[in-house]
Amino acid sequence: MVNNVLIVAIIIIGISMLLVVVRFVKGPSLPDRVTAFDLFTTLVIASITLFSLIWENTSFLDVAVVLSLIAFLGAMSFAYYILKRKE
Amino acid sequence: MINDIITTFLVSVGSIFMLIAAIGILRLPDFYLRMSAITKASTLGLGMVLLGVSIHFDQFGVFVKAFIIITFLLLTNPVGAHAIARAAYKQGVKFWGETIVDELELLSKKAENLEKEWQSNRSNFAVGEELIYTLMQLPASHGGSFRKSLDLAKQIQLVNTPVGNRLLGIVYSKMGHFNEAERYLKLASTECNFNQKAIFSLVDFYTENNLPNRALNVLEDAMQVHPQNIEFVFKAIYIAFDFGVSHKLGLACCDKIIAMGTDVSADYLLKAARYKRIFVERSIGKNY
Numbered sequence: 001m002v003n004n005v006l007i008v009a010i011i012i013i014g015i016s017m018l019l020v021v022v023r024f025v026k027g028p029s030l031p032d033r034v035t036a037f038d039l040f041t042t043l044v045i046a047s048i049t050l051f052s053l054i055w056e057n058t059s060f061l062d063v064a065v066v067l068s069l070i071a072f073l074g075a076m077s078f079a080y081y082i083l084k085r086k087e
Numbered sequence: 088m089i090n091d092i093i094t095t096f097l098v099s100v101g102s103i104f105m106l107i108a109a110i111g112i113l114r115l116p117d118f119y120l121r122m123s124a125i126t127k128a129s130t131l132g133l134g135m136v137l138l139g140v141s142i143h144f145d146q147f148g149v150f151v152k153a154f155i156i157i158t159f160l161l162l163t164n165p166v167g168a169h170a171i172a173r174a175a176y177k178q179g180v181k182f183w184g185e186t187i188v189d190e191l192e193l194l195s196k197k198a199e200n201l202e203k204e205w206q207s208n209r210s211n212f213a214v215g216e217e218l219i220y221t222l223m224q225l226p227a228s229h230g231g232s233f234r235k236s237l238d239l240a241k242q243i244q245l246v247n248t249p250v251g252n253r254l255l256g257i258v259y260s261k262m263g264h265f266n267e268a269e270r271y272l273k274l275a276s277t278e279c280n281f282n283q284k285a286i287f288s289l290v291d292f293y294t295e296n297n298l299p300n301r302a303l304n305v306l307e308d309a310m311q312v313h314p315q316n317i318e319f320v321f322k323a324i325y326i327a328f329d330f331g332v333s334h335k336l337g338l339a340c341c342d343k344i345i346a347m348g349t350d351v352s353a354d355y356l357l358k359a360a361r362y363k364r365i366f367v368e369r370s371i372g373k374n375y
Binding site for chain 2: 002005006008009010012013015016017019020022023029031032034035036038039042043045046049050052053058061062064065068069071072075076078079080082083085
């Protein structure tokens with residue numbers, strides 16, 4: 001049962017990644033792209049945890065920890081850049 | 088078995104939340120709406136997926152890792168979203184056409200208009216007072232500053248000392264300088280012979296700083312100077328009621344209003360009677 005649900009969940013997350021990529025390409029302004037990137041990282045973290053479940057290997061979760069930190073750093077530095085840049 | 092059921096539930100609901108977030112970022116009409124949609128939905132979705140996975144493994148180490156990620160997520164996602172939204176607002180990212188209210192812009196426009204009015208006519212203290220309040224509410228990025236309001240209050244003080252002192256006291260109390268605020272507000276209330284506005288600002292300042300006894304003392308003094316002013320009496324009743332101090336004074340005030348009899352309107356009498364009942368019950372020791 002778990003396996004079937006996992007496959008469905010990964011497909012759902014893949015579809016959401018595609019949707020986010022569409023926004024990333026379309027995004028009229030830079031902040032739009034930054035938020036799309038942020039959500040994309042969150043989706044990657046979710047897929048990493050799901051893969052760690054599929055392969056029954058808990059060490060993938062370390063990658064998720066690091067990635068969540070990097071996502072925050074990226075969002076903050078982009079915010080700073082948006083704040084300081086000149087048109 | 089039960090673990091499997093919980094894991095399936097959490098993982099499926101979590102991934103559906105993430106799908107909702109992705110649909111939100113694609114379909115919503117402007118940047119700020121997208122921002123609000125994705126931060127909430129993605130935080131909840133990822134949290135649920137992580138929790139489900141950690142329940143499946145059922146090991147202490149995995150729980151700790153999942154807990155760390157969830158905690159980081161809860162801490163960092165709102166902060167990051169706020170930072171980006173703030174930067175975008177400052178860069179002038181457009182609102183959706185149907186946004187009804189932009190409070191910051193309204194406030195800064197109000198400040199501009201008041202400033203113009205104040206520059207053209209410097210004898211209208213009401214405008215100056217409003218301008219000071221608006222400037223204190225505005226964030227520093229949009230021209231609001233305590234120093235500016237202080238300067239304005241000092242200008243008013245040069246022309247009209249009591250009003251200026253009261254405004255200075257209010258500005259200092261918003262800045263958090265307790266002693267200066269108290270001094271100026273006291274000066275103002277004595278200088279203008281216990282005027283209602285000045286007394287009320289002093290009393291509000293005391294109640295904000297959780298000093299009901301001092302506020303009641305001020306009100307007692309004011310009542311002795313203006314025995315006919317019902318507002319002072321009611322203010323004292325409210326403070327005694329809210330803070331649960333000095334039932335005696337509250338009772339005395341209620342009696343005073345009831346003793347005025349037909350001089351005051353029926354509403355006031357009814358109110359005073361109600362409060363009197365509460366004060367009596369409290370002073371006997373009955374909890375209300």
